[in-house]
Amino acid sequence: MEPRLLTSYEKIRGNFRNGLAVVPVVRDACGGCFYSIPPQKQSEIKQHKKIIACENCGRILVDEELHNNIEVK
Numbered sequence: 085m086e087p088r089l090l091t092s093y094e095k096i097r098g099n100f101r102n103g104l105a106v107v108p109v110v111r112d113a114c115g116g117c118f119y120s121i122p123p124q125k126q127s128e129i130k131q132h133k134k135i136i137a138c139e140n141c142g143r144i145l146v147d148e149e150l151h152n153n154i155e156v157k
């Protein structure tokens with residue numbers, strides 16, 4: 085796992101412990117409430133540079149690959 089991805093993962097896992105939901109981006113939309121995610125935000129999510137939350141429901145958005153990593157651990 086690349087360091088940048090691992091850092092994001094650790095942050096998200098910390099948030100997850102605090103009770104915040106993490107959902108994957110599915111078909112350009114929030115996996116929790118299906119609110120569509122603008123392309124700009126999607127690219128930020130894929131870059132793993134910062135934690136992006138859904139504007140509509142407040143859940144933390146991750147790309148599907150990272151979401152799968154969280155579930156496996």
Ligand SMILES: [Zn+2]
Binds near residue numbers: 114141142
């Ligand atoms: Zn949402």
